[in-house]
Amino acid sequence: MNSTLYSLVGLAAGVAFILALKGLSHPKTARRGNLIGAFGATVATLSVFLYVTPSKGEEVGHSLPLHNFWWIIGAILLGLIIGVPAARKVEMTQMPQLVALFNGVGGGAAALVAIVEYLNLGDTATTAEVIFTVFTVVVGCVSFSGSIITFMKLQELMTTRPVVFPGGRFVIAGTLVAVLGVSVWVVVALGTTPLLVLALLSLLFGVLFVLPVGGADVPIVISLLNAFTGLTVAASGYVLSSTLLIIAGTLVGASGTILTRLMAEAMGRSLFGTLFGAFTAKPQAVSDSAEERPVRSGSADDVAILLNYARRVVIVPGFGLAVAQAQHTVRELADLMISKGIDVAYGIHPVAGRMPGHMNVLLAEANVPYDQLAEMDEVNPTFGQTDVAIVIGANDVVNPAAQTTPGCPIYGMPILEVNHAANIIFLKRSMRPGFAGIENELLYDPKTMLLFGDAKASLTKVVSALKAL
């Protein structure tokens, strides 16, 4: 393959990525869009094997096949053996952390590519190349370690609360200054040691950068790190003179930035507040307000009776529903109510689950008809005419504190206003607060009834009680 043809294949792959992103933006074309993207990536990867890019100082590359050909094939196979089963077997509930992890390894790969090319170029590197290398190493490492932390938060391997330690902001600022200082050092002194120091400092910065972010805001950070990784790919494209990498990386960087903003808007958060909110918010009186306050708990029969005489019921599913694998049971309950002539809708909060759209995926998996899913803006005005709102394993997305308590971590986040419904039923495992770690006043409301227990077991009981009526 000659260089012109190689470049044209790269261009075609770039176009495929544009079409992929465009397709992914609409429900009807989304799946095809993803396949187009996969096609483009495959073609681009195959084309590298048919053309040798000249390394520094060469006019043309060596003859085919590539150096280290079998090593390369082996590494790709190893990646396939790890990546494909992980992607195929993951539970849909754990999918957000898998995306975080995939993003992190992409960032790590970009950083490694930049480091190798830097070692390879040695003294022949131009200043511009060194600057782009430094950028790729810094941002790639931040994306890598930051994504690992988001993974641990979502997998609940560590606390989901913001981690803030005394003087934290000075440590972060200090690390950032050190990263910038060492970056200059690398550009001026050109050595392997400074680059290694830079990589380690960047990894540290990535950890410190994500630690203060609260659990509910983690998706926004994943999206941001995703955009970061895109930019590192673009920068390494400059160093490797690959138009394809520049186009693909920039596309992801730009669309990722917009997507991050859209997500933050859907959650009613500013990006700044998400990243630095933990430092400015006053320490919240999270748990002192309500230790032993009375709650009204009921039985499955009580719930069934309430539902039997309702005209309109809104089901608010949350992550707890998915954890209990109760999607199918909730659908059974909804079908039963519909057969009794009750008007049923699902109220879906934009960030129900762990990520925007996550809950739609989980319910679609249980074959819940798409037209029963109502988005927040549709369903909120109807709560006034709703007899019963059933909140299943959700908490933060219905917490009125988001509207009434300035300074609480979720203040300003739009919520599903179930507090306007005539009756509220909470299916909960315990009185434990939600992912954001905030007490929910609604649990103590006189019109609220709590049904404790595993969501699936509780729902099964409600279904049989309702059938008996």
Added chain:
Amino acid sequence: MDAIAIISIFVLAVFVGFEVVSKVSSTLHTPLMSGANAIHGVILVGAIIVADHSENNLELGLSLAAIVLATINMVGGFVVTDRMLEMFKTKKTDANQKNGGAE
């Protein structure tokens, strides 16, 4: 490649990136993020190029590690996105049944 050409490509790609995703319903945020995530796995191309250029064991080792990571990112990313979108298949039959039942 000269600097102007690269800057042109970069700036145009930024605008295209902004344009294609400017209006997306929140339902699709997660799959879109995941799909974009898979696309940057194309760094695999870069990893293969540096593996070819590698002149010693250190460089080769690092670039092979990059290949493994990039492959996981790219292939895993597209597969998991497809699994998510599989759930969004149109349920025309269900909708028709429901409408039919209501009338």
